[in-house]
Amino acid sequence: MYLxxxxxxxxxxxxxxxxxxxxxxxxxxxxxxxxxxxxxxHLKKNRKDMFTQRSLVRLVGKRRKxxxxxxxxxxxxxxxxxxxxSLRK
Numbered sequence: 001m002y003l004x005x006x007x008x009x010x011x012x013x014x015x016x017x018x019x020x021x022x023x024x025x026x027x028x029x030x031x032x033x034x035x036x037x038x039x040x041x042h043l044k045k046n047r048k049d050m051f052t053q054r055s056l057v058r059l060v061g062k063r064r065k066x067x068x069x070x071x072x073x074x075x076x077x078x079x080x081x082x083x084x085x086s087l088r089k
Contacts, residue, residue, distance in 0.1 A: 002038055015084065025070050026081045032063040033085050 011034060013019040016027030039056045043049060067087075070078040081087075 003034065015081065025066050026077060029063055029066050029070070029081055030085060032059055032066070033087070035059055036063065 008022075008031065009019040011030050012022055012024075012027040015030035016022070016024040021027060036056065036059050039052055039059065042052055043056065046052070067078065067082070070081065
């Protein structure tokens, strides 16, 4: 698999509260962003892979919902994760 357990722990440690806190919205958004970048690179090489394209669209929707949740609950956390991940919006 493209993402090992150690890499996931690093992502959650960097963006979440700790390496074991996998439920925080910031950690999940960071993980989704990593997966989206990976799938985007795959689709650049394999442009006719419709299953991957569908998966990418679903991931982007999940990330958007989490970001909307963060925006409603705590605008500062939302702004910080947007800035850290260099997302548009």
